[in-house]
Amino acid sequence: MIVPHDRPVRRPAVPFFIEPLQIVARNQRKSVPTGETTVHAAAPPYWPEDAPARQLAAAGRRERTAAPAQDPWRLFVEAARAGRPTPSACRTLEAIYGPLLRAAGPFVVAQLGQSLDGRIATVDGCSHYINGAAALDHLHRLRACVDAVVVGIGTVVADDPRLTVRRCRGASPARVVIDPRGRLPATARCLGDDAAVFVVRGLDAPAAPAGETVRVPHDADGRLDPPAIVAALAARGLRRLLIEGGATTISHFLATGAVDRLHVAVAPLIIGSGVPGLALPPVPALEAALRPPTAVHLLADGNVLFDCDIAAVRRKEGGTADAAPDNLPAARQDAPLGDRDLRDRRDPARHRHGPGAVGADPGHAV
Numbered sequence: 001m002i003v004p005h006d007r008p009v010r011r012p013a014v015p016f017f018i019e020p021l022q023i024v025a026r027n028q029r030k031s032v033p034t035g036e037t038t039v040h041a042a043a044p045p046y047w048p049e050d051a052p053a054r055q056l057a058a059a060g061r062r063e064r065t066a067a068p069a070q071d072p073w074r075l076f077v078e079a080a081r082a083g084r085p086t087p088s089a090c091r092t093l094e095a096i097y098g099p100l101l102r103a104a105g106p107f108v109v110a111q112l113g114q115s116l117d118g119r120i121a122t123v124d125g126c127s128h129y130i131n132g133a134a135a136l137d138h139l140h141r142l143r144a145c146v147d148a149v150v151v152g153i154g155t156v157v158a159d160d161p162r163l164t165v166r167r168c169r170g171a172s173p174a175r176v177v178i179d180p181r182g183r184l185p186a187t188a189r190c191l192g193d194d195a196a197v198f199v200v201r202g203l204d205a206p207a208a209p210a211g212e213t214v215r216v217p218h219d220a221d222g223r224l225d226p227p228a229i230v231a232a233l234a235a236r237g238l239r240r241l242l243i244e245g246g247a248t249t250i251s252h253f254l255a256t257g258a259v260d261r262l263h264v265a266v267a268p269l270i271i272g273s274g275v276p277g278l279a280l281p282p283v284p285a286l287e288a289a290l291r292p293p294t295a296v297h298l299l300a301d302g303n304v305l306f307d308c309d310i311a312a313v314r315r316k317e318g319g320t321a322d323a324a325p326d327n328l329p330a331a332r333q334d335a336p337l338g339d340r341d342l343r344d345r346r347d348p349a350r351h352r353h354g355p356g357a358v359g360a361d362p363g364h365a366v
């Protein structure tokens with residue numbers, strides 16, 4: 001309510017927070033499951049590991065990160081990749097990125113940046129930038145942790161993203177575009193030569209003009225089957241995947257049980273209308289809603305990161321289709337793994353697109 005300055009403010013006789021509290025109490029009487037939530041609401045800097053780099057930036061120095069020897073991000077990544085314990089100065093990094101880096105088998109994290117009203121873009125498809133600097137840092141760290149970043153063709157057409165790692169140390173992952181109808185523009189920036197490119201298409205679709213074509217079957221709903229996409233990429237040595245958007249793509253992966261971890265970065269802005277975030281099949285009642293164990297991190301830019309352990313829901317429910325919640329089906333069947341190492345997967349020379357490309361496999365089916 002906006003109150004004109006020349007009129008006295010009438011205070012309600014009853015504190016206005018009474019009513020919401022009553023609503024919460026009514027819900028609790030119905031035994032609605034509460035989920036498991038851990039709040040890390042530390043005062044800024046929210047990640048103590050970032051303090052040296054932010055001090056440098058505040059002092060007007062150009063370096064965004066601390067000297068290599070002391071860079072907590074680098075120390076953390078090296079320890080995690082080597083299977084060593086995390087240095088004590090990197091505990092928050094371990095909490096957020098450790099499960100991804102330390103996973104033994106295929107691991108899929110999906111990330112979405114959205115407004116308070118659950119929008120991921122304006123009505124015109126503009127999403128740059130809903131999130132603040134710290135949330136963007138987080139996104140680039142996720143990219144640096146994975147073997148491949150996966151986007152739907154809608155995001156490529158709308159944003160023309162590079163999908164590279166630019167805001168932290170780390171190699172850029174391979175790029176995967178899900179493009180069932182061959183809409184990928186030849187000039188798309190994600191086709192850059194700094195990493196391998198894969199284009200996911202149907203079994204009968206012609207080969208993509210760029211990158212390695214990965215053919216997967218359609219599921220019963222007529223979409224390219226997300227678990228089959230995960231399996232096909234794992235067979236090519238791409239085990240750690242970041243599903244970066246848009247909402248249609250992430251929703252497909254989530255609805256088919258192909259996501260292990262969901263990161264939602266909520267920014268304190270209200271767009272009002274526009275492209276909505278996740279859309280899953282309806283649940284009959286709130287009791288059937290997905291309530292993953294979730295860690296909540298307050299970021300320095302005022303964004304809030306919800307780190308949802310979707311795989312834990314599958315484990316809790318026994319990992320069977322019958323036991324899973326209504327809007328999360330059976331556990332993903334992990335595919336046999338390919339034997340290329342991480343350097344191979346990211347090496348563009350082994351996957352360079354175009355005629356005569358090394359490793360290109362235009363007729364390769366799952």
Ligand SMILES: NC(=O)c1ccc[n+]([C@@H]2O[C@H](COP(=O)([O-])OP(=O)(O)OC[C@H]3O[C@@H](n4cnc5c(N)ncnc54)[C@H](OP(=O)(O)O)[C@@H]3O)[C@@H](O)[C@H]2O)c1
Pocket residue numbers: 111112113114119120121124125126127130151152153154155156158159178179180181182183222223224225226244245246247248249250252275
């Ligand atoms: N805020 C954020 O975090 C964020 C991140 C990324 C993107 N965005 C925004 O999101 C918008 C784009 O999102 P979007 O949901 O419209 O599109 P999208 O998810 O990027 O792409 C959807 C399209 O990709 C293809 N596709 C993806 N998965 C498929 C599957 N399993 N089977 C078959 N086809 C599949 C289909 O292509 P066809 O239509 O050709 O069949 C589908 O329509 C843009 O405005 C972008 O700016 C926001």
